[in-house]
Amino acid sequence: MNYQFADRVRYFDASAVREILKVVNKGNVISLAGGLPDEALFPVEAVDQAFSKAINSGNKALQYAETEGLFKLRQQLAERMHSKGMHAQPDNMLITSGSQQAIDLFSRIMFNPGDVVLTEDPTYLAAIQVFQSYEVDIVPVKSDRQGMVEEDLEEKLEQHQPKCVYVVPTFSNPDGKVWSKERREMLIALAKKYQVVIFEDDPYGEIQFEPDQVPNSIQSLDHDGEYVVYTSTISKTVVPAMRLGWITGPKEVIQLVTQAKQAADLHTNSISQHALSHLLNDYDLDQHIKRITTVYYERMNVMKDCLNDLDLEGLVYEIPKGGMFFWLTLPDSIDPAALLEKAVDNGVAFVPGKPFYVEANQTSTMRLNFTNATIDEIKEGMNRLVKTFNEI
């Protein structure tokens, strides 16, 4: 049979990163490719206890539940946001199946085909995929290490009248960037001026190597609570398998996102929700985050030293202040795709930068992850990478 699919499937694409990961999982390859937390650091005992409590807290906990998500969990997450200078109320929040779903549901209520979203370039690969699946025109804005560049942003706001500016302003994936306070304020000011919604995607914000060196979230600067829709997740700080995230923003937006969620999958796994609520109550999550952050900081420093030893003219990178990634700009002569092929032969994998770009104008870039490999693996992996650089 000749199936007639929706037009939007033209824009579907298996994630390049996932395809690479499939290769990497085979054999003796050290992967510096993924964006995974280290499973050895998962708080398994606390998670186990939290699930046991959830399942035995009364059979109602196993029944169908409200689309909005468990009220108590929304309260707890709102309180955590308050402690970080943000504002949120349980009524303005929806629990989602990870923050990926928050991006998807927001897109569903916001975009008609042909609408415009402004993004950084490079930006989060799977956000690009979502926007494409809604047939949205993604227009990249010039950015430097401080964030989007005001002149280019304003020009594009005027020219394209976008529905939304999508940003990952704190330890961005892929390039690890942290927006300065001034650029955050600039973005809020322009959002007001041009009446456009900012979507702040913040999965990495809590993985900070130098506490208090990073400005508060853009959401915390939106004093009117009208311009920023904010999402975060526990996938990087607790465990990804619980598939829990949340989205908060103006009530009108969250109500529609909630209706979209109802049609999409009724409600988020409520055993996981109850479990997270118990975990936030019984377990010192902040202490756990400090612990994993210390380990990731150490690993980042090891990778930094290895990069230091790499004698490659034209190589540019910054030292990440948090998050999970080094972002390398290579000499133009090096093709990261060809480099990857040789690297995998030598037993190490990374992600070429190309799929993170909207315009793919800057392809001599690559991403290295330092959270999902041990120090020994990082050292050996970087040795293999140095060897690969020397071979090409």
Add this chain to the structure above:
Amino acid sequence: MNYQFADRVRYFDASAVREILKVVNKGNVISLAGGLPDEALFPVEAVDQAFSKAINSGNKALQYAETEGLFKLRQQLAERMHSKGMHAQPDNMLITSGSQQAIDLFSRIMFNPGDVVLTEDPTYLAAIQVFQSYEVDIVPVKSDRQGMVEEDLEEKLEQHQPKCVYVVPTFSNPDGKVWSKERREMLIALAKKYQVVIFEDDPYGEIQFEPDQVPNSIQSLDHDGEYVVYTSTISKTVVPAMRLGWITGPKEVIQLVTQAKQAADLHTNSISQHALSHLLNDYDLDQHIKRITTVYYERMNVMKDCLNDLDLEGLVYEIPKGGMFFWLTLPDSIDPAALLEKAVDNGVAFVPGKPFYVEANQTSTMRLNFTNATIDEIKEGMNRLVKTFNEI
């Protein structure tokens, strides 16, 4: 700020049933309204053990996972389908967050705005909501107690060239109908003739009061494996809170659905997936289903006796052979919405039939659920309902 949302939000609507449930949860109202399994029958101990095993089966179980879903679980579900005369392979299957998500993801890959889906009328409310959110034209097909009527179906296949025929052929929600074997075969034959996909939604198929009295699924008749996309769930038979369902069908379809899933939420809660896999291994699910079915059968009979005692000229209903619902056609003089208001005053709730209709031409109908109330509650609830009928 004046938010500019997507056109599709025009078709969003909070579920009427959920709004009623909110009212019902307050105070001393006996609810015969929802479509919930009885939480008192949940296999809590087995679920608890399964989750504990899942969480302690190695930290990889808590890591990010493949979009397709746990391979072993897909094998197990395929085997369960084989045991019911269906065909399925792990490679043609995607694990979803409940079968609601299966409907949503399928719609995403299938429908452009203005495309046509044929449905029964009445049909599953939340499927209508999904189709509307994709701006699909829903065209109802005339049905009797055996299923869709061939002449009307063929006429509409010819006239509308639909992308899909959506059916709930076994213990349908809301009207509890079971399609005859002949109508199932007729639907397959017309699907072949007009090259159209059948979407078979089968959440209730295992809740059978008289085993072997119900024809095999339509999927089992699709010998080419080309025409039927099939979804089911454990929400009615194990626990809804695990949010697990699956979708299976032609490889080409499932590959695209999987790509849509990746953009939508990366993958389904994998702790739940591992837990269900352990549960299917360690626990006699078929015995459990027999147990709950026996209880539901008893309750159905109690409700049947109460309905028998109800002396109301023009009242029409059939005795359900499974599932969760009685479907009542009332005399035209009775307005179910007005009846509900009085019924809630009298301490009982049901769902008026109107929101289940695409064309809303037949509004003197109502749905009664017999699975989420005890026998005493059903008796008292039906007393209150009889009282309400007598008052109007």
